[in-house]
Amino acid sequence: xxxxxxxxxxxxxxxxxxxGLLAVVTRRNAVAVLMGIELILNAANLNLVAFGRYVAGGxxxxxxxxxxxxxxxxxxxxxxxxxxxxxxxxRNIDASAATTLKE
Amino acid sequence: xxxxEHAAHVAQQLGPLATHAVSYLWLIPFFPLVGAxxxxxxxxxxxxxxxxxxxxxxxxxxxxxxxxxxCVAFATLLGLDSEHRFLQDTLWNIxxxxxVSVDLGFALDPLSMMxxxxxxxxxxxxxxxxxxxxxDEPSYWRFFAYLNLFIFSxxxxxxxxxxxxxxxxWEGVGLCSYLLIAFWYTDPQKAAAGMKAFVxxxxxxxxxxxxxxxxxxxxxxxxxxxxxxxxxxVETDSHAAAYVAAAxxxxxxxxxxxxxxxxxxxxxxxxxxxxxxxxxxxxxxxxxxxxGLLAMVGILLxxxxxxxxxxxxxxxWLPDAMAGPTPVSALIHAATMVTAGVYMVxxxxxxxxxxxxxxxxxxxxxxxxxxxxASIGFFQYDIKKVLAYSTVSQLGFMFIGVGVGAxxxxxxxxxxxxxxxxxxxxxxxxxxxxxxxxxxxxxxxxLGKLMPVTKWTYLVACFAIAGFPxxxxxxxxxxxxxxxxxxxxxxxxxxxMTPHLGQIIYxxxxxxxxxxxxxxxxxxxMTFTGEYRGGHGDEHGxxxxxxxxxxxxxxxxxxxxxxxxxxxxxxxxxxAVIGIxxxxxxxxxxxxxxxxxxxxxxxxxxxxxHSTEYLFQFIGVSAGAIGWFFARMLYKDNESKxxxxxxxxxxxxxxxVYNKYYVDELYQGTVIRGSVGLARxxxxxxxxxxxxxVNLAGSVTRAFANIxxxxxxxxxxxxxxxxxxxxxxxxxxxxxxxxxxxxxYLYGALVGAIAIVLINFILQ
Numbered sequence: 001x002x003x004x005x006x007x008x009x010x011x012x013x014x015x016x017x018x019x020g021l022l023a024v025v026t027r028r029n030a031v032a033v034l035m036g037i038e039l040i041l042n043a044a045n046l047n048l049v050a051f052g053r054y055v056a057g058g059x060x061x062x063x064x065x066x067x068x069x070x071x072x073x074x075x076x077x078x079x080x081x082x083x084x085x086x087x088x089x090x091r092n093i094d095a096s097a098a099t100t101l102k103e
Numbered sequence: 104x105x106x107x108e109h110a111a112h113v114a115q116q117l118g119p120l121a122t123h124a125v126s127y128l129w130l131i132p133f134f135p136l137v138g139a140x141x142x143x144x145x146x147x148x149x150x151x152x153x154x155x156x157x158x159x160x161x162x163x164x165x166x167x168x169x170x171x172x173x174c175v176a177f178a179t180l181l182g183l184d185s186e187h188r189f190l191q192d193t194l195w196n197i198x199x200x201x202x203v204s205v206d207l208g209f210a211l212d213p214l215s216m217m218x219x220x221x222x223x224x225x226x227x228x229x230x231x232x233x234x235x236x237x238x239d240e241p242s243y244w245r246f247f248a249y250l251n252l253f254i255f256s257x258x259x260x261x262x263x264x265x266x267x268x269x270x271x272x273w274e275g276v277g278l279c280s281y282l283l284i285a286f287w288y289t290d291p292q293k294a295a296a297g298m299k300a301f302v303x304x305x306x307x308x309x310x311x312x313x314x315x316x317x318x319x320x321x322x323x324x325x326x327x328x329x330x331x332x333x334x335x336x337v338e339t340d341s342h343a344a345a346y347v348a349a350a351x352x353x354x355x356x357x358x359x360x361x362x363x364x365x366x367x368x369x370x371x372x373x374x375x376x377x378x379x380x381x382x383x384x385x386x387x388x389x390x391x392x393x394x395g396l397l398a399m400v401g402i403l404l405x406x407x408x409x410x411x412x413x414x415x416x417x418x419x420w421l422p423d424a425m426a427g428p429t430p431v432s433a434l435i436h437a438a439t440m441v442t443a444g445v446y447m448v449x450x451x452x453x454x455x456x457x458x459x460x461x462x463x464x465x466x467x468x469x470x471x472x473x474x475x476x477a478s479i480g481f482f483q484y485d486i487k488k489v490l491a492y493s494t495v496s497q498l499g500f501m502f503i504g505v506g507v508g509a510x511x512x513x514x515x516x517x518x519x520x521x522x523x524x525x526x527x528x529x530x531x532x533x534x535x536x537x538x539x540x541x542x543x544x545x546x547x548x549x550l551g552k553l554m555p556v557t558k559w560t561y562l563v564a565c566f567a568i569a570g571f572p573x574x575x576x577x578x579x580x581x582x583x584x585x586x587x588x589x590x591x592x593x594x595x596x597x598x599x600m601t602p603h604l605g606q607i608i609y610x611x612x613x614x615x616x617x618x619x620x621x622x623x624x625x626x627x628x629m630t631f632t633g634e635y636r637g638g639h640g641d642e643h644g645x646x647x648x649x650x651x652x653x654x655x656x657x658x659x660x661x662x663x664x665x666x667x668x669x670x671x672x673x674x675x676x677x678x679a680v681i682g683i684x685x686x687x688x689x690x691x692x693x694x695x696x697x698x699x700x701x702x703x704x705x706x707x708x709x710x711x712x713h714s715t716e717y718l719f720q721f722i723g724v725s726a727g728a729i730g731w732f733f734a735r736m737l738y739k740d741n742e743s744k745x746x747x748x749x750x751x752x753x754x755x756x757x758x759x760v761y762n763k764y765y766v767d768e769l770y771q772g773t774v775i776r777g778s779v780g781l782a783r784x785x786x787x788x789x790x791x792x793x794x795x796x797v798n799l800a801g802s803v804t805r806a807f808a809n810i811x812x813x814x815x816x817x818x819x820x821x822x823x824x825x826x827x828x829x830x831x832x833x834x835x836x837x838x839x840x841x842x843x844x845x846x847x848y849l850y851g852a853l854v855g856a857i858a859i860v861l862i863n864f865i866l867q
Contacts, residue, residue, distance in 0.1 A: 095846070
C-alpha cells in the first residue's frame with residue numbers, strides 16, 4: 001500500500017471538478033446540472049480537507065467543508081424545489097427551455 | 104380804487120411766506136377719490152343690489168365730507184393773522200431728479216381756499232341736483248364715479264403746491280371732462296364732442312407745458328446781487344442750492360429764500376417777490392430770440408389757459424361740450440374746470456405782473472373773447488348753447504380782470520360766475536327735464552307758470568349776470584371793467600407799450616356786457632314767457648335719452664332740483680356782500696382783503712376820483728339795462744314781429760354769426776384737413792415704403808430660413824439618423840451573443856480559462 005500524498009487528493013479533486021463542470025456545461029436536464037454542481041462543491045470540499053491535513057493542520061479545513069456540505073444541502077433543496085415548480089409549469093425540466101424570465 | 108394798501112405794498116419789502124403746517128389737507132381731495140374708486144369698481148354691483156340710493160349716497164357723502172374738511176381748513180385760515188394764512192401739508196417726496204424735486208404736497212392760501220370752497224360747495228349741490236336729473240339713467244354709478252373723479256382732479260389742480268400736481272390735476276379734469284361730455288357714448292355726435300374737447304385742450308396744454316419748461320429753464324441757476332448793484336449769474340449745483348438771505352432779517356426763524364429752479368409755487372413766489380434775490384430783475388432782462396422771456400412765458404402759459412378756459416381761438420370745444428349731461432355743463436363747463444385758466448393766471452400773478460406784454464395779451468384776448476362770444480350768444484336757439492357762449496364770454500371778462508392786474512376782481516368774478524352760471528345751467532337743466540329733453544327755445548315759452556321755482560331762480564341769475572346792483576355779478580364785472588379802464592401799463596406783443604389798450608379793452612368789455620344782458624334776457628323771455636310752443640308727440644331732438652311715457656306738458660322738477668336752484672340763486676345774490684366796492688364803504692372789499700396775501704403782485708392803476716367811479720358804475724348798470732330793455736321789447740311773450748323782420752333784413756350777417764363766424768369750418772379747413780392730409784400722406788408712406796421695407800426684410804429672412812431649414816433637414820438630421828441607425832444595427836448584431844443561457848456563458852468561461860492556462864503554459 002503506497003503512501004498517500006497530497007497530490008493524490010488533488011488529482012481526485014481535479015477529476016471531480018472536471019466531471020462536475022462537464023455535467024453542468026453539457027447536460028440539459030436540470031437535475032443533472034444540479035448534480036454537476038454538487039460534484040464541483042465536493043471537489044472543493046476534498047481540497048479543503050486535504051489542504052487542512054497536509055498543509056495547514058488543525059481542523060479549520062474540516063469545519064469549512066462541513067459548512068460547504070450544509071450549504072450544498074440547502075442549495076439542493078432550493079434548486080430541487082425550483083425544478084419541481086418548473087416541471088409543474090411546463091411538464092419539462094430541460095434547463096435550456098426555461099426561458100420565461102428572459103426579457 | 105387806489106387804496107392805501109397798495110401804496111403800503113410798494114413801500115414795504117415783502118418777506119418769504121410763513122407756512123402753517125397742518126396734517127389733514129390731503130383728506131379734502133382724498134374723499135372724492137375714495138368715492139370715485141368705490142363707484143368705479145363696485146358701483147355696478149352696488150346699484151344692482153342696493154339701488155341707486157347707495158350709489159349717490161357714497162358720492163354725495165364723499166363730497167360733503169370734503170366740504171366739511173374744507174370748512175375746517177377755512178376756519179383754521181381765518182384764525183391766523185392775514186400775513187400767515189398759508190396752510191401746508193406735505194405728504195411725501197414723489198421724486199427728485201437733478202434740480203427737479205416734486206413733493207406730494209397740498210397748500211391752501213386764501214386764493215386756493217376760495218377755489219376749494221367753490222368746488223366742494225357747488226360740487227356737492229350739483230351732485231344733489233344730479234340725483235334728480237339723472238334718475239332714469241341706467242349707468243348712474245358711472246356718472247357719479249366720473250363726477251367724483253373730476254372733483255378729485257380739480258382739487259388736486261387747485262391745492263397742489265407745485266406745478267406737477269397742478270398739471271396732473273389739469274390733465275385729470277381734462278380727462279373727466281372728456282369722459283363726461285361723451286357720457287352717452289353711443290351717440291356718435293356726443294362722442295365726437297368729447298374727443299373735440301380733449302384734442303383742443305391738448306393744443307392748450309402744449310403751450311402750458313412749453314411755458315413751464317421755459318420758466319424752469321430760465322430759473323436754472325441763482326443770481327447774486329453784488330454790493331455794486333450788479334447781478335451775477337451763478338450756476339448752482341442741485342445738491343448745494345444757493346441760499347440767499349433776504350435783507351429783512353426779522354426775528355422769527357431764518358428768513359432764507361431758496362433761489363433757483365423750482366416747481367414749487369411758494370418757492371417761486373418767494374424768490375420772485377423778494378427783490379433782494381435779484382431773480383425778478385434777471386428774469387425781466389432775459390430774452391429768448393429777441394423776445395422778452397417773461398412775455399414768452401406768460402403768453403405760453405396763457406395758451407394753456409386759452410385751451411382750458413375756452414378763449415379765442417381755442418373756444419370751439421366748449422359749446423360742443425354741451426352734449427354732456429346738464430349737471431356736467433354746470434359743474435365742469437361753467438363753475439369749476441373752465442375757470443382753471445383764470446386760477447392759474449391769478450396763482451402766477453407775480454410772474455404775469457412782471458411783463459406788461461403778457462398782461463396785455465391776456466387782457467386783450469379776454470376782451471376779444473368776451474365780445475366775440477357774446478355776439479354769437481345773440482342768435483343761438485339752443486338754450487344750452489346760449490349759456491355756453493355766455494360762459495366763454497364771462498371767462499373773457501375774468502381774463503380781462505387777471506390780465507389788467509385786478510387779480511382779486513378776476514377771482515371774484517370767477518366766484519360770482521360760479522354761482523350764477525351754475526344756477527342758469529341747472530335752471531336750463533330743469534327746463535330741459537321739464538320739457539322732456541327739448542333744448543330748442545323756439546319750442547319752449549310760457550314755462551314761468553308751470554315751473555315757478557325754476558323761473559324765479561333763472562331770473563335772479565339773469566340779473567346777476569347782466570350786472571344789476573342787487574345781485575353779485577354787478578360788483579365783480581364793474582370792478583374788472585373799472586380796473587381795465589384805469590390800467591395804463593399794458594403792452595401788446597410786438598407793438599410795445601400801448602397806453603390806451605386799457606380803455607380799448609374797457610370799451611370792448613362794456614359792449615360785451617350789454618350783449619350779455621341782451622342774450623340772457625332773450626333766453627329768459629323766450630323760455631318763460633308767452634305761450635308754450637312745444638309740439639305734441641315731437642320726439643326728435645331729445646338729447647338725453649330718457650323720459651318716455653310722460654304726458655307732454657312741462658312740469659316742475661323734483662325737490663332735489665329746486666332745492667339746489669334756490670340755494671345757488673341765494674348764493675348768487677349774497678356773494679355781492681364780499682365785493683362791495685371801496686368807493687361805497689371806505690374800506691377794501693372783504694374778498695380783496697382776504698385774497699391780499701395770495702396776490703403779492705404790484706400793479707399800478709391810474710388815480711381816479713370816486714365820482715368818476717360812480718359814473719362808470721352807472722354806465723355799467725345802464726349797459727345791463729339797455730340789454731334788458733331791448734330783450735324785453737323784442738322777445739317778451741313772443742309777440743313782437745321785429746326780430747323776424749330784422750332777421751330778414753340782415754340775413755347775411757345773421758347767417759355768419761349764427762354759424763359762429765365759421766370758426767369750426769375754419770378749423771375743419773385748416774387744422775383738421777391739414778392733419779387728415781398729413782395722416783393720409785403718412786399712411787401712404789407707411790403702406791408703400793415702410794411696409795415694403797418690412798416685407799422685403801421679411802422675404803429675405805424667409806429665404807435664409809429656407810436654406811437653414813434644408814441644411815438642418817438633410818445634413819444635421821442625416822448625421823443624427825446615421826448615428827442612430829448604426830447603433831441600432833450594431834445592437835441587433837450584438838444581441839445574438841447574449842443568449843441568456845448560462846451554459847453558453849459557461850462554455851465561454853471555460854474556453855477563456857483554458858486559454859489563459861495554455862497561454863501561461865506556453866509563456867513559461
